[in-house]
Amino acid sequence: MAEIIDGKAVGEDVVARVKKLTAELVASGNTAPGLAVVIVGEDPASQVYVASKSKKAKDCGFHSVQHTLPAETSESELVDLIGALNADPKINGILVQLPLPAHIDSGRIIQTIAPEKDVDGFHFINVGKLGTGELATAFVPCTPAGSMLLIERVRGKDLSGLNAVVVGRSNIVGKPMANLLLAANCTVTIAHSRTRDLAALCRSADILVAAVGRPEMIKGDWVKPGATVIDVGINRIPAPEKGDGKSRLVGDVEFSAAEKTADAITPVPGGVGPMTIAMLMANTLVSASLAAGRPRPEF
Numbered sequence: 001m002a003e004i005i006d007g008k009a010v011g012e013d014v015v016a017r018v019k020k021l022t023a024e025l026v027a028s029g030n031t032a033p034g035l036a037v038v039i040v041g042e043d044p045a046s047q048v049y050v051a052s053k054s055k056k057a058k059d060c061g062f063h064s065v066q067h068t069l070p071a072e073t074s075e076s077e078l079v080d081l082i083g084a085l086n087a088d089p090k091i092n093g094i095l096v097q098l099p100l101p102a103h104i105d106s107g108r109i110i111q112t113i114a115p116e117k118d119v120d121g122f123h124f125i126n127v128g129k130l131g132t133g134e135l136a137t138a139f140v141p142c143t144p145a146g147s148m149l150l151i152e153r154v155r156g157k158d159l160s161g162l163n164a165v166v167v168g169r170s171n172i173v174g175k176p177m178a179n180l181l182l183a184a185n186c187t188v189t190i191a192h193s194r195t196r197d198l199a200a201l202c203r204s205a206d207i208l209v210a211a212v213g214r215p216e217m218i219k220g221d222w223v224k225p226g227a228t229v230i231d232v233g234i235n236r237i238p239a240p241e242k243g244d245g246k247s248r249l250v251g252d253v254e255f256s257a258a259e260k261t262a263d264a265i266t267p268v269p270g271g272v273g274p275m276t277i278a279m280l281m282a283n284t285l286v287s288a289s290l291a292a293g294r295p296r297p298e299f
């Protein structure tokens with residue numbers, strides 16, 4: 001049976017280090033890291049995510065600011081707000097909660113954020129740095145960054161010679177994940193819905209990252225014996241065994257079968273999820289440290 005990779009425990013380790021380094025930053029006479037979270041509209045899921053991010057920032061000792069804007073907010077008003085946050089020296093990280101209302105161009109908004117405050121890692125400058133291997137100065141998107149830490153806990157930092165397959169090609173997870181694995185000397189294949197014989201390709205993977213958004217699409221017999229499996233998916237499916245109208249969370253991997261073959265695997269929930277918010281805190285601390293002229297913290 002596989003080792004279950006405890007994302008909650010690793011995330012808590014990251015947050016503990018963030019708290020320690022934040023206290024040292026403030027003790028040295030610098031201001032606390034500042035994180036501004038912007039949400040437009042009343043989407044219930046987004047409200048929950050934003051509340052958890054703001055709470056975690058306060059727990060870390062950050063200066064935490066939340067801007068909740070009505071759904072009818074214009075694109076130009078949002079651009080103006082981001083411009084003000086870019087210019088505010090107390091703010092080190094700016095996070096705009098997606099999705100935005102349909103009348104606002106999300107791409108334009110993301111590119112309006114100053115690259116040095118882009119703690120989500122979505123600005124083209126940070127994307128370009130990651131794609132060209134400039135990891136020392138890039139902000140990496142939080143979910144791939146957290147996934148990479150989980151892989152390193154199992155496999156170490158040097159992954160030379162290992163075959164990695166990333167199932168999913170999104171700008172938020174799939175592509176940056178592939179670039180991180182390349183930087184660690186893996187041989188990387190990006191697979192997707194149009195890949196021929198996906199099952200055979202997955203079976204070649206020493207490291208298999210599932211980020212496709214389809215419940216239990218990756219079957220247990222697609223997993224190579226001894227593989228490390230990182231399941232980024234989070235899907236809600238009906239669970240009639242729990243009662244009428246009940247549901248449960250599953251990943252993109254058929255966990256019960258895959259854990260019999262894999263060497264290590266992340267559960268859903270409790271795997272990659274807790275790492276995402278932990279790495280958001282880490283990125284914000286990095287931004288604050290660099291702004292204060294201090295060395296870039298490592299995680």
